[in-house]
Structures are given as C-alpha cells and as structure tokens.
Amino acid sequence: xxxxxxxxxxxxxxxxxxAGRGIGRAIAIGLAEAGASVAVNSYGEETTNNTADAVRAxxxxxxxxxxxxxxxxxxxxxxxxxxxxxGRIDILVNNVGAGPKEMSExxxxxxxxxxxxxxxxxxxxxxxxxxxxxxxxxxxIEQGHGKIVQVSSIAGKTSLSDQMLKIFAHPAYGAMxxxxxxxxxxxxxxxxxxGINVNAVCPGIVWTDSWKSNAENAVANLPRxxxxxxxxxxxxxxxxxxxxxxxxxPLRREQTVEDIADAVVFLVSExxxxxxxxxxxVDGGMVKS
Amino acid sequence: xxxxxxxxxxxxxxxGARGxxxxxxxxxxxAGAQIAIGDxxxxxxxxxxxxxxxxxxxxxxxxxxxxxxxxxxxxxxTQSASCNSxxxxxxxxxGRLDILVNNAGIVRSGLVGDxxxxxxxxxxxxxxKGLFLMSRAALPALKESQGAIVNIASVAGLQxxxxxxxxxxxxxxxxxxxxxxxxxxxxxGIRVNAVCPGFLATAMWLDxxxxxxxxxxxxxxxxxxxxxxxxxxxxxxxxxxxxxxGEAVLQLATAPNITGVALPVAGGAIMR
Ligand SMILES: NC(=O)c1ccc[n+]([C@@H]2O[C@H](COP(=O)([O-])OP(=O)(O)OC[C@H]3O[C@@H](n4cnc5c(N)ncnc54)[C@H](O)[C@@H]3O)[C@@H](O)[C@H]2O)c1
Numbered sequence: 234x235x236x237x238x239x240x241x242x243x244x245x246x247x248x249x250x251x252a253g254r255g256i257g258r259a260i261a262i263g264l265a266e267a268g269a270s271v272a273v274n275s276y277g278e279e280t281t282n283n284t285a286d287a288v289r290a291x292x293x294x295x296x297x298x299x300x301x302x303x304x305x306x307x308x309x310x311x312x313x314x315x316x317x318x319x320g321r322i323d324i325l326v327n328n329v330g331a332g333p334k335e336m337s338e339x340x341x342x343x344x345x346x347x348x349x350x351x352x353x354x355x356x357x358x359x360x361x362x363x364x365x366x367x368x369x370x371x372x373x374i375e376q377g378h379g380k381i382v383q384v385s386s387i388a389g390k391t392s393l394s395d396q397m398l399k400i401f402a403h404p405a406y407g408a409m410x411x412x413x414x415x416x417x418x419x420x421x422x423x424x425x426x427x428g429i430n431v432n433a434v435c436p437g438i439v440w441t442d443s444w445k446s447n448a449e450n451a452v453a454n455l456p457r458x459x460x461x462x463x464x465x466x467x468x469x470x471x472x473x474x475x476x477x478x479x480x481x482x483p484l485r486r487e488q489t490v491e492d493i494a495d496a497v498v499f500l501v502s503e504x505x506x507x508x509x510x511x512x513x514x515v516d517g518g519m520v521k522s
Numbered sequence: 523x524x525x526x527x528x529x530x531x532x533x534x535x536x537x538g539a540r541g542x543x544x545x546x547x548x549x550x551x552x553a554g555a556q557i558a559i560g561d562x563x564x565x566x567x568x569x570x571x572x573x574x575x576x577x578x579x580x581x582x583x584x585x586x587x588x589x590x591x592x593x594x595x596x597x598x599x600t601q602s603a604s605c606n607s608x609x610x611x612x613x614x615x616x617g618r619l620d621i622l623v624n625n626a627g628i629v630r631s632g633l634v635g636d637x638x639x640x641x642x643x644x645x646x647x648x649x650x651k652g653l654f655l656m657s658r659a660a661l662p663a664l665k666e667s668q669g670a671i672v673n674i675a676s677v678a679g680l681q682x683x684x685x686x687x688x689x690x691x692x693x694x695x696x697x698x699x700x701x702x703x704x705x706x707x708x709x710x711g712i713r714v715n716a717v718c719p720g721f722l723a724t725a726m727w728l729d730x731x732x733x734x735x736x737x738x739x740x741x742x743x744x745x746x747x748x749x750x751x752x753x754x755x756x757x758x759x760x761x762x763x764x765x766x767x768g769e770a771v772l773q774l775a776t777a778p779n780i781t782g783v784a785l786p787v788a789g790g791a792i793m794r
Contacts (some may be wrong), residue, residue: 239765240523240525240769241768267523272701287590295770371677415717417793418793418794421757421790421793422757422790422793423639425756425757425758425759425789425790426757426758428758430758437779482707483704483705483709483781483782484708484711484778484781485708486778487708488779489779490779492777492779492780495777495778496773496780498523499523499769499773500538504766504772504773505770505773505787506758506766507720507758507760507762507763507766507788508766508770508785508786508787508788509757509758509789509790509793510757510786510790510792510793510794511575511782511785511786511793511794513780513785513794514780514782514783515777515780516779516780517779517780518704518708518780518781521782
C-alpha cells in the first residue's frame with residue numbers, strides 16, 4: 234500500500250540545466266533536499282560551482298558541469314559526463330530558457346532582424362530542451378524509468394497584454410514555451426509505455442535576475458514608472474497595480490523560486506507517478522486559461 | 523516537503539467512507555492532519571450501492587492505524603442543512619477547518635434516451651451543487667484558517683463521452699465552479715483547486731461503469747478485467763490508485779501559489 238516516502242528522492246540522480254541562479258538553482262536545491270544527487274549545469278564556472286556547493290550543503294552529491302547548454306556538443310557532453318559519473322540519469326529538468334540574450338547576426342534582407350530574433354528564442358527556449366531530452370531519453374528507455382520536467386511559462390499558456398508583449402515578453406518567447414508544452418504532451422504519449430513521466434511547470438512572474446532587470450528597465454525607461462524603486466515596482470505586479478500590463482494575480486502575492494522547485498520535486502517523485510503530460514501552472518491564478 | 527506538513531491542521535473529506543475519499547484521508551492523515559469524514563453512509567443510488575457502515579468502519583480503522591483519531595459525521599452534500607450541521611460538528615470537535623476536500627460523487631452512465639430525469643438531477647445535485655453547499659458552509663472557517671479547497675472533479679470534466687452526458691456535464695461544472703471559487707475566494711486567502719482522477723478500481727468502475735461480462739465473474743475477476751482494460755487505455759499502462767489522488771490533493775492543498783488549476787492524475791489519458 235502506501236509508502237510514506239513517496240516524496241523522497243534518495244538514490245536518484247538528477248540533471249538540471251541552467252541551474253546557476255534563480256529558478257534552476259532552487260530546483261537543484263529542492264531535488265537535493267529530497268535526497269537526489271544532482272548534476273548541475275550553468276553557463277559560467279562560478280555560478281555552476283555555487284549551486285553545486287548549495288546541493289552539497291543540502292546533503293547530496295553534486296557534479297558541476299559548466300557550459301553553454303544551447304550548444305549541441307555541450308548538451309551531449311553534459312549528458313554523457315553526468316551519466317558516466319553517476320551511472321545513470323533518473324530525472325531531467327530542462328530549465329534552460331530566456332528572453333533574447335545575444336542575437337545571431339541578422340541576415341541582410343528586410344526580414345533579417347525578425348528572423349534572427351525568432352531563431353535566437355528558438356535556440357534558447359525550445360531547441361536546447363529538445364536536444365537535451367533526446368540526449369537523455371535513450372538511456373531512460375533502456376533503464377525502463379525516468380522523469381522529465383520542462384520549465385515552460387505562463388507565456389506558453391496564453392496570450393499576454395499588448396504592453397507586456399511589447400516591453401517584457403516577445404511573442405516568440407511565448408510561442409516557444411507553448412511548443413514546449415505541446416512537446417511535453419507528445420513526449421508523454423510516446424514515453425508513457427516506457428515508464429517515463431513527462432510534465433511541465435509554468436511559472437508565473439518570479440523575482441529572478443531576469444525579472445530584476447525587467448523591473449530596472451521599467452523604472453528607468455517607462456515614463457510613468459520613472460524614479461520608482463525596481464523592487465517596489467515589481468511588488469506592484471502581484472498587488473495588481475498595473476492592470477493594463479499584467480493580468481490580475483488573484484492570490485496577490487509574487488511567486489517564488491521555491492514554489493516552482495516544490496512543484497518540480499512533486500512531479501518527479503513517486504507521489505506523482507500517475508501524472509504525465511501535464512503543464513502545471515504555478516502563477517497565483519494569474520492565467521485563467 | 524516536510525512529511526508532517528499538515529501537523530495541527532484539520533481536513534474534512536466528503537464521501538470519505540471508502541474509495542478515493544478514503545485514500546485522500548489517509549494521505550492527509552500521514553501528513554499530520556486531523557481527519558473528519560463526512561459521508562452519506564447507507565445512502566441510496568439507482569445504479570450501484572453507496573458506502574455502507576462496514577466500509578466506513580474499515581476506513582476509520584485504517585486511519586486510526588495511521589495515527590489519527592478520525593471524526594465521522596453523517597453528511598448529505600445535496601442538503602444545505604446537512605452541510606451546515608456537518609461543518610458545525612467539525613468545528614465543535616476540532617475547533618478549526620483548514621482543508622475541505624469535496625470528493626463525494628456519484629456516476630450513472632446511460633444514453634440520453636435511457637437516462638431518467640431524476641438521475642440527471644441527482645448527479646448534478648451531488649457532483650456540482652454539492653460543491654456550492656459544502657464550500658459555502660465552510661467559507662467562514664476557511665477564511666479564518668487561510669485554508670484551501672480541493673474539489674475532486676474528473677477527466678470527465680475535461681472531455682465529453684457518449685453515454686456520459688450527465689456525469690461529464692456535472693464534472694465540467696465542477697471545474698467551472700473551481701475556477702470561479704478560486705477567483706472569488708483568493709482575496710480571502712483561500713486557494714481552490716481541482717484534481718481530475720482518471721480511472722480507479724472503486725465502486726464507480728467495478729460496480730457500474732465496467733461493461734458486464736457474459737460469464738459469471740468474481741469481484742477479483744472483474745478487478746482484473748478492469749486492470750487489463752486500463753493497461754490498454756492509459757499511456758502509463760495502469761489505473762490510478764486512491765493514494766495517487768491523495769498525493770495530488772496534498773500537493774495542491776499546501777502549494778501557496780497555486781489556485782484555480784484542474785490537475786489530471788490520469789496516467790496521461792488526458793493532457794493539458
Ligand atoms: N473511480 C474513478 O475512476 C473516478 C474517476 C474520476 C473521478 N472520480 C470521482 O472521485 C470521487 C470519489 O469516487 P470513488 O471512485 O471513490 O467512488 P465511491 O462510490 O467509492 O465513493 C463516493 C463516496 O461518496 C459518497 N456519497 C455519495 N453521495 C453522497 C452525498 N450526497 N453526500 C455525501 N456523500 C456521498 C458515497 O457514499 C461514497 O462513499 C467522486 O467525486 C468521483 O466522481 C472517480
């Protein structure tokens with residue numbers, strides 16, 4: 234019957250991408266607190282090592298694997314090194330994703346800049362997660378079990394206000410996150426019979442470096458917010474101060490990185506062994522779709 | 523998650539005498555909650571037998587083994603007076619209510635031409651209106667505790683099926699009610715979510731939905747036939763269990779920033 238330890242991850246091996254800061258870091262720590270060993274990927278050495286230290290502080294083994302996880306060679310070598318070190322990967326969390334960081338050179342035609350932007354968002358938000366999944370899945374199939382979580386976004390579940398799309402979240406970002414949710418369902422269908430659960434979480438608006446810089450940008454450049462403190466301005470989102478930009482958050486509080494980590498730890502645990510193909514919103518009720 | 527995350531909290535599970543509700547109660551009890559079970563024990567339904575005293579006693583005994591002293595109340599979720607007095611009894615006994623699980627439900631399949639109007643009404647009375655009556659009764663106590671409601675809807679609340687119009691309609695309603703309550707109660711600090719079970723070997727399936735077989739069949743043989751059917755229908759290749767549903771209830775009841783969701787626990791039989 235019921236095992237009281239269905240939420241524990243003792244003896245499991247997890248790989249978390251883009252885990253140097255913010256949500257990814259919290260997920261790595263959450264998995265470690267539940268007992269899993271964690272292969273930690275982040276772009277830079279320092280952030281990777283910091284999260285690895287936090288994993289160890291939570292009492293678990295950590296393997297730091299720094300590198301650009303949108304690069305196919307790095308994706309393969311990261312998966313391989315994690316598997317060589319731990320012997321297998323039980324849990325994959327694709328947390329990689331962002332707004333446009335560095336755009337590839339625009340082609341010299343009228344649509345060049347648009348094409349470059351969409352390509353960049355595709356590389357970061359969809360392609361990287363798909364390739365990592367493809368790199369890990371064959372062994373999961375071989376071992377007959379596995380848990381995969383894609384970190385999507387509320388932007389992948391609904392349209393956003395015109396202002397939000399103009400200032401903070403390019404339509405291409407939402408399109409890629411929506412594709413990630415859809416990939417979650419098709420992958421769940423294909424991998425279900427192989428004993429592998431595939432789900433997504435859709436965070437709301439979380440105070441990470443990227444929202445910090447969005448907030449700084451807002452108070453620096455939007456005339457009606459000029460001069461406000463960035464953090465104060467950010468708190469106004471959950472309070473419902475800017476209804477023309479952000480949908481109301483019914484619970485009136487910001488979501489935290491721990492909220493997202495909690496949802497991920499649940500979804501990869503045996504407590505959720507019969508949940509697959511779902512995209513779980515963690516957004517205080519903001520998105521009503 | 524702290525394994526005793528519900529220490530000091532009180533949960534009321536409607537329809538908890540057996541089946542899914544009993545499983546939910548057990549998971550919440552193991553997480554440290556005090557448990558009240560409200561059920562229409564010995565109640566009448568045209569399609570199959572509802573919970574009886576033996577089933578209730580077995581559930582109460584299992585809860586005692588899990589280390590709580592369960593409190594059991596007679597409850598008919600279709601009657602507002604019954605909901606109100608059940609709530610009063612819980613508050614009288616435990617002094618508070620933190621989690622309301624609206625799990626009581628009934629099913630009856632039937633093509634539109636074969637469905638009695640009274641069956642239609644009864645399904646909506648339990649599966650839809652029951653959420654209103656019970657939640658309304660619990661609202662003041664949940665405001666005080668900053669608590670949570672979890673409604674047990676169904677995958678039938680996300681997709682229609684031939685021969686299931688009344689049940690699916692009542693479960694779609696349950697999800698609409700969940701979303702509306704989530705928005706309405708959020709300002710009071712109360713979160714409202716739904717879990718959508720897929721297919722479980724409870725009375726609903728074993729005593730009613732599972733097609734009859736030609737030959738005489740023991741209860742075990744029926745259960746095996748149900749299992750075999752689910753192995754083919756469900757991507758993960760197995761039915762769900764009451765404790766799967768209980769774990770999802772526990773997760774949603776304790777997640778501070780999740781409200782208004784309808785989470786399928788269905789082995790991938792529905793995806794959204
Ligand atoms: N079994 C499944 O596959 C399945 C799938 C999806 C959803 N569900 C839902 O899960 C819930 C529990 O169902 P179950 O499968 O455990 O069936 P069940 O028949 O074993 O349990 C239902 C319980 O509700 C009680 N009840 C019925 N009418 C009531 C009333 N008016 N007031 C109070 N209690 C009442 C019954 O006595 C019984 O104990 C229901 O809401 C059902 O619709 C079940």
